[in-house]
Amino acid sequence: MSFGTKTYVVPIVTEWQVLYYRIDLFKKAGIKVPTTLSELEAAAKTLNTADIAGFASRGKGSAAVTPMSSYIYNHGGLYLKKGQGHVQFEGSP
Secondary structure, three states: OOOEEEEEEOOOOOOOOOOOOOOHHHHHHHHHHHOOHHHHHHHHHHHHHOOOOOOOOOOOOOOOOHHHHHHHOOOOOOOOOOOOOOOOOOOOO
């Protein structure tokens, strides 16, 4: 957003993403706390069983834009095409 010659930004969402994990499950599986999304995916696959979900994230019950943004941006994705203002997500999956 701009007014005159100055650019201003208004945050759409002011939330923090927090990752909670079970220390006991990580120790039992012999894995370290992930520091990247790739490591998080690997840990989730290792921890996932018939009784334990290796990873869970909010979504259907609340606004999913905040966690979704984290996943999109951390994998190099964008909502808008740079410099064009056009929606990046187009068409069917």
